[in-house]
Amino acid sequence: MTLEAALLRPSLFRPVFKPVFDALLARLQQRRRREQRRGGEAAMRDAIRELLLPQPDERRIEARLALARASGVSAHDIRLAEAMLARHRETREATRGKTHRSRRRHTLH
Numbered sequence: 001m002t003l004e005a006a007l008l009r010p011s012l013f014r015p016v017f018k019p020v021f022d023a024l025l026a027r028l029q030q031r032r033r034r035e036q037r038r039g040g041e042a043a044m045r046d047a048i049r050e051l052l053l054p055q056p057d058e059r060r061i062e063a064r065l066a067l068a069r070a071s072g073v074s075a076h077d078i079r080l081a082e083a084m085l086a087r088h089r090e091t092r093e094a095t096r097g098k099t100h101r102s103r104r105r106h107t108l109h
Contacts, residue, residue, distance in 0.1 A: 033072075036071045036072070037071055037072055037073065039067070039071055040067060040068040040069075040070070040071025040072060040073040041068070041071075041073055043064040043065075043067040043068045043071070043073075044064065044065075044068040044073050044077055044078070044081060046064050047060075047061045047064035047065050047068065047081050048080075048081055048084065050064070051081065051084045051085060051088060056088060058085065058088075058089070061081075061085055062085075065078060065081055065082065065085075068081075
């Protein structure tokens, strides 16, 4: 049984201890939100770090951004990472098929 369920179970002493229980529950929820936000910030850092690699994995980045968005990370940070991802996709489309082998060799005279 979770702590919340144990604290919310009806009992004879509930009216006496309700303020204490409410305070405990508030602290537990506060801690859970803080840990969730830290996880989202770590996901955001991972997404931006991945975007800075030469060949980033777009699906992994999208998953990290979704996790960060769900955990309540700053909207500015999410917009920044999404703009970086969009820029990467534009660059990838513009350079598709342009490898060093496809260029014509110039001979020296």
